[in-house]
Amino acid sequence: GAVVSQHPSWVICKSGTSVKIECRSLDFQATTMFWYRQFPKQSLMLMATSNEGSKATYEQGVEKDKFLINHASLTLSTLTVTSAHPEDSSFYICSPDRGRGTEAFFGQGTRLTVV
């Protein structure tokens, strides 16, 4: 399967600070990357879709100014949580878009805790 590397695997930050999460697609050139968020004991919910060389698209209710997405290359997408608050504490997971009808692979996830 595709190899997706996400970093860091966990991070603790203070309220008001920003945190950057990196997602690397190691063996697949991803023009599009999906970012999911998962709260404890809940399902994965798509937050946004990053596009290499263009602006990201955000799902309804997700603040684009809070969750900054950059897709700098075909192998790297980053999600920056700006001015983090405790309610942003969650598990963030990335997945490169390999096209419709194709099994999707996921990063290991990043556990963000905002204190």
Next chain:
Amino acid sequence: GESVGLHLPTLSVQEGDNSIINCAYSNSASDYFIWYKQESGKGPQFIIDIRSNMDKRQGQRVTVLLNKTVKHLSLQIAATQPGDSAVYFCAENRPSGNTGKLIFGQGTTLQVKP
């Protein structure tokens, strides 16, 4: 968001028994479905997939059944082992656009008792 944000139901089975995990999907136009296993603190791991032109697909110790009439998927795990303990999600790929965007079901926690 489109997935259901409820707490996960739990299925508890005895080691060696068969497990059946169910999932209802939302869009009758969805034509590709995947089951994922997620262990604590990790990303989802692919188990098996099925396309809408099939109603059954078998893998190693796992079988997925698709009932398009009632928009229902099930995952059957034969001879369940302690290592199968995890959360299981179904996901649907809708035909809008040509993307692999997935909509996840609510998930089921599988607990295997030794």
